[in-house]
Amino acid sequence: MSYVAQRLLTFPLILLGVSILVFVAIRMIPGDAITAMLGTEAGLLTPAQRASLAAYFGIDQPVTTQYFRWAAGLLHGDLGISATYGKPVLQIILDRFPLTLELALLSMLIALLTGIPLGVLAATRNERPSDLMVRILAMLGQSTPSFVLGLLIIYLLSVWFGIVPTMGTFTPLNVDPLANLGQMIFPAITLGFAFAASVTRISRSAMLDVLSDDYIRTARSKGASQRSVVWGHALPNALIPVVTLSGVEFGYLLGGAVIVEQVFALPGLGRLVLDAISQRDYALVQGTVLFIAMNFLIVNLIVDLLYVVLDPRIRLGGK
Amino acid sequence: MMRLLAALFRHPSGRIGAAIILVYLVAALLGALGLTPHNALKQFPLDRLKPPNATYWLGTDLLGRDTFSRLMLGIGQSFVVAFASVAGATLAGTVIGLLAAWWGSLWDGVLMRIMDVLLAFPAILLALLIIAIVGPGTFTSVAAIAIVYTPIFARVVRGPALSLKRRDFVDAARTFGSSERYILTRHLLLNLVAPLTVQVTLALAWALLTEAGLSFLGLGTQPPAPSLGLMLSESKNLMQHAPWLMFFPGLTIMVGILGFNLTGDALRDILDPRTERRTA
Numbered sequence A: 001m002s003y004v005a006q007r008l009l010t011f012p013l014i015l016l017g018v019s020i021l022v023f024v025a026i027r028m029i030p031g032d033a034i035t036a037m038l039g040t041e042a043g044l045l046t047p048a049q050r051a052s053l054a055a056y057f058g059i060d061q062p063v064t065t066q067y068f069r070w071a072a073g074l075l076h077g078d079l080g081i082s083a084t085y086g087k088p089v090l091q092i093i094l095d096r097f098p099l100t101l102e103l104a105l106l107s108m109l110i111a112l113l114t115g116i117p118l119g120v121l122a123a124t125r126n127e128r129p130s131d132l133m134v135r136i137l138a139m140l141g142q143s144t145p146s147f148v149l150g151l152l153i154i155y156l157l158s159v160w161f162g163i164v165p166t167m168g169t170f171t172p173l174n175v176d177p178l179a180n181l182g183q184m185i186f187p188a189i190t191l192g193f194a195f196a197a198s199v200t201r202i203s204r205s206a207m208l209d210v211l212s213d214d215y216i217r218t219a220r221s222k223g224a225s226q227r228s229v230v231w232g233h234a235l236p237n238a239l240i241p242v243v244t245l246s247g248v249e250f251g252y253l254l255g256g257a258v259i260v261e262q263v264f265a266l267p268g269l270g271r272l273v274l275d276a277i278s279q280r281d282y283a284l285v286q287g288t289v290l291f292i293a294m295n296f297l298i299v300n301l302i303v304d305l306l307y308v309v310l311d312p313r314i315r316l317g318g319k
Numbered sequence B: 001m002m003r004l005l006a007a008l009f010r011h012p013s014g015r016i017g018a019a020i021i022l023v024y025l026v027a028a029l030l031g032a033l034g035l036t037p038h039n040a041l042k043q044f045p046l047d048r049l050k051p052p053n054a055t056y057w058l059g060t061d062l063l064g065r066d067t068f069s070r071l072m073l074g075i076g077q078s079f080v081v082a083f084a085s086v087a088g089a090t091l092a093g094t095v096i097g098l099l100a101a102w103w104g105s106l107w108d109g110v111l112m113r114i115m116d117v118l119l120a121f122p123a124i125l126l127a128l129l130i131i132a133i134v135g136p137g138t139f140t141s142v143a144a145i146a147i148v149y150t151p152i153f154a155r156v157v158r159g160p161a162l163s164l165k166r167r168d169f170v171d172a173a174r175t176f177g178s179s180e181r182y183i184l185t186r187h188l189l190l191n192l193v194a195p196l197t198v199q200v201t202l203a204l205a206w207a208l209l210t211e212a213g214l215s216f217l218g219l220g221t222q223p224p225a226p227s228l229g230l231m232l233s234e235s236k237n238l239m240q241h242a243p244w245l246m247f248f249p250g251l252t253i254m255v256g257i258l259g260f261n262l263t264g265d266a267l268r269d270i271l272d273p274r275t276e277r278r279t280a
Helices: A003-027 A033-044 A047-057 A063-075 A089-124 A129-143 A146-160 A177-211 A214-221 A226-254 A258-263 A269-278 A282-310 B002-010 B012-032 B067-103 B105-119 B123-134 B138-165 B168-175 B180-191 B193-216 B228-238 B244-271
Strands: none
Touching (some): A003 A063, A003 A282, A003 B105, A033 A282, A089 A129, A089 A177, A089 A269, A146 B228, A146 B244, A177 A226, A177 A258, A269 A282, A282 B123, B002 B244, B012 B067, B067 B180, B067 B193, B105 B138, B123 B193, B138 B193, B168 B180, B180 B193, B193 B244, B228 B244
């Protein structure tokens, strides 16, 4: 079976597994769902009222029936109602998603624009001081947690430059692009830093591999300039692993940069999950986790398919 | 083992990484034995928010507790969670990966698809989901991180195990009547030590990061127990008046992760010389 067919066939299977896992996980939370929904007020319910509520929400049915009803709802975009917000879960998710998407895109842009040139520079100056410096920087970048860097950025901005990053109120991109960029740039740099470090390391490693290939030697022997060899001949092939890494990282970022959103008080998907957990809003936890996992799976599938387009050896069953 | 350690200390980044880990282990051990400059949990109200000085080398926090002593205990706490979770993930992942490769066909498909389902969640999200079920705490952090990293170990083991299974020496062992358990543990597992060693070291860096992240979010180690992530989180509102409360835990987390990353990279170079030229 071809690689593409195999990936396309296993995708719905994994999606099914993810939905079952999320459904079962939420039902493993100690205590019953009505108490979770109503909190202390649940203690005021009579047994008859409790039974009637259980029948209303369908939680008096066997677990398999509950799952199929829930899954049927999913297919119609019904992720349930949030106990905290009193609104459909999908609507709350879609309200928060643009911020997370923008943050992910901005971080990826920062990572690629810095990581690829640095990786190429290090590879072309292999074992020289500039290579060593880039390698040290990349290693430090990979070892710096986003919450450490985020706090450091906030500290430097507020104490050294007297700028206090706006927190709490968020300006959407379509309302005021400049104000939005002002709010998003530092979280994006925070997230993009470690991402850039990974891109640098993988670009350098891929470039070193490609630069030792026969076709590069041929290009050099034909008199191609260093610039043309590096950027024209070597880089396009060295970008294949960078695309894979970027796709996987982008999938992670779409999952909501929980910690960075928390540090910079951004109302994105990651913070939504965190708030939902602390408020014990299980419909919201369930819906958001499922939405994020699905995003992650879809992005990974696209990356895998893109990989096949970029590297025909995979399609042909080679390496 | 001794040869591996010697090679590690000959490797430039391995030497730095191993030295960092060693210093952290000593600090954690001294902290666990109570050999800290001050009692890490004791509050000294008259010494609140003191900057680094001769008595309190790294200053004190809002409750007058010594930052240096708390860091020593925090390193211990983070290491316990990191080592315990990675040990759990290594054990579970190795067993699953080995059995999937050995049994093959249906079992391989079922086990690895379950691993794929777990891999469909970003690590921190899966950990949050587990914490939502069990509640926050040290043990939950260990379990959550172990579950998150189990599929990675299963994948690392399954690939090489599949190719080892088809090798002549395994066929020879079968012919000589060796039991399945003997072949799995002596022939397959011993040949997987190299990739596993590298993966364990890198996983320790991720585990340290995840533990600190969960504690930072208030979902890992609970106060008053000191934890690096928790200390950093507590410093958020005090960073303008007491920046040392942010710098030192942040630096401690960063250097700890750096230690494991450097060691992991060095081990990869040593155990797989093909990658030496390329690693950054």
